[in-house]
Structures are given as structure tokens and as C-alpha cells.
Amino acid sequence: KAGVTQTPRYLIKTRGQQVTLSCSPISGHRSVSWYQQTPGQGLQFLFEYFSETQRNKGNFPGRFSGRQFSNSRSEMNVSTLELGDSALYLCASSSRGPGVPEQYFGPGTRLTVT
Amino acid sequence: DAKTTQPTSMDCAEGRAANLPCNHSTISGNEYVYWYRQIHSQGPQYIIHGLKNNETNEMASLIITEDRKSSTLILPHATLRDTAVYYCIVRVADYGGSQGNLIFGKGTKLSVKP
Numbered sequence: 272k273a274g275v276t277q278t279p280r281y282l283i284k285t286r287g288q289q290v291t292l293s294c295s296p297i298s299g300h301r302s303v304s305w306y307q308q309t310p311g312q313g314l315q316f317l318f319e320y321f322s323e324t325q326r327n328k329g330n331f332p333g334r335f336s337g338r339q340f341s342n343s344r345s346e347m348n349v350s351t352l353e354l355g356d357s358a359l360y361l362c363a364s365s366s367r368g369p370g371v372p373e374q375y376f377g378p379g380t381r382l383t384v385t
Numbered sequence: 386d387a388k389t390t391q392p393t394s395m396d397c398a399e400g401r402a403a404n405l406p407c408n409h410s411t412i413s414g415n416e417y418v419y420w421y422r423q424i425h426s427q428g429p430q431y432i433i434h435g436l437k438n439n440e441t442n443e444m445a446s447l448i449i450t451e452d453r454k455s456s457t458l459i460l461p462h463a464t465l466r467d468t469a470v471y472y473c474i475v476r477v478a479d480y481g482g483s484q485g486n487l488i489f490g491k492g493t494k495l496s497v498k499p
Contacts (some may be wrong), residue, residue, distance in 0.1 A: 275428070304486060305431035314429070314472075327486050361428050363487075373419070374487060376428030 275377035276277030276366050284385045289350040292380045296343050300352065301327075303345040304374065305337060308359040317360075320345055349382075357384045389473045394494040397467075403460040405493050407473030410454040415477050418449060420458045422469040429489075431473065432458065449468045457458070470494050 276295045284290050297305050297321040304327075316329040320339035337347040343364075349356055359381050363374040390408040397403040409418065420432040433440055433447045435456070440447045446459040447496040460467055 273463035298415075298469070306487075306489075313491060314487075316488070319486060329486065344453075373431040373434060375431060379428050 275362055277360075277362050277378060277380050279379040280378065281381045281383075283385060284352050284353055285385055286354060287350060288352050290352060290382060291348045292360055292362075292382070294345045294347075294362030294364075294377060296345070296362075296368075297375055299360055300364035300366045300375070300377055302340055302342050302365045303343065304363045304365075305345070305347050306361040306363065308361060308379070309355075309357075310378060314361070317347065330333070352384045354384050355381065389403040389475055389490055391471075391473050391490065391493045394493070394496070396496050396498055397460075397468075399465060399497055399499050400462055403467065403495060403497065405458040405460075405495065406455065406460070406496045408455045409473070409475045412453050412475050413477075416475045418447065418453075418456045419474040419476065420445070420447065421472045421474065421487075421489075422467075423472070424466075432462075432471075459466070461493075465497050465499065468495060468497045476488040482496050 278293045302321045304319040306314050307317055308314045316356045317331055318325055318337050321362040323339045334350045339345045359379045361376050361379045363376045417434050417436050419434040421429040423429045433442055433445050435447045435449055449456045470492040472489050476485050
């Protein structure tokens, strides 16, 4: 089974621009979460989607948004980019079912804001 | 969610067992212990989880103390490819039917040396 895929893998943007990152979960997985990883703050939860609905949201400004499509694919958008948004953005998917679900992470998108 | 405490770093000789400790003294009865690892510049990888019984899979073993206040992840025969940051996470099983978010601490940087 193919793993979680994220596109693009690397991205360079300028301050003030916006960016859209894409995540395709493992086939059959319906839940997608996004995380931001920086050297200073570590791994931080952004938001989670299940059945096209945002279920949980981390402590990030409204410039960070996301959505999930009917095929479970997800996108996240960052508007008005700031230098501090430079980070590795990770997507994770999970199957919903009985018991305790584990999350499977993609390789991430490395965003550099100049 | 309960907090966890892990050593900042550990070394292990290749071929030997790596024992990574985690303290979670405030863990609640319905909280599971999860272990993930992150190899440099890759997404985190799920390793194993448990509630109170010891668990084993093809990657590792998880030993949870009887009072559940601490646990140990054991990699039985560490290889150079096991060099990574290992995260111990404690969380409830299921947030209202969705997977909920993972709260990553700083983890333990394990260096496997030849």
C-alpha cells in the first residue's frame, strides 16, 4: 500500500505571498492531520480533518487554513507568509476504526520563506 | 493529556539492545503510551503503543510498569538506521471519534554507533 504523499517536497516563497500544500493519505484512511516542525518549537499540531470536516485545531493564526476533499485528500494554505513560517510541514493520516488508531506521516514539505 | 519526561540523548552500540525510558507519572487510566521516531529530515514513524500490558511487534518491545508511571521502549538489536529522535507520547484513545492530535515533546536523540 502506498504511503502518505505530500507535494511539493520543497518550496521557496517570498514574504507576503501565499502557499498551498497538498497531502494524499494512505488509501482507505479518512483522517488527515497537519503539523508544523521548526527547530525552535518542534512538532506542533495545526489541524485535523475527518470526513471533510475540521475536527481539531491547534494554536495557529487564521492565516493557516485547510480543507479536505471527498476523496480524503487534503490541502493546507498559508496566506501572507512571514519569515517565521519557514518550516517542515507534515501531513499524517489514520484509519478510523475500533481501538487506538496510529498516525502515518508523509515525508513533509520543506517551506522556505525569504 | 499527561506529560512525559525523556532523556535528551542516549548512545547505543550497534547490535546491542537500546532501552529508551519515558516517565509519565500523571498518566490517566484511559491514556495510552505511544512511541514514534523521526529519522533526520523524514516524517515521524509510528513504532508501537500500549495501555498496560507489554507489547511487541516487528520493530520493538514496549514495557510498561505495573503502576503505569513509566515505560521503556526496547530496540532488541540496534542498527545504524535506528539513529533517530524517539518520542514518547501519552494520550487518550479517541477524541470523540476522530484521531485527535499528537503532542510531541523534545524526545530522546538516540545515536547508534558502530
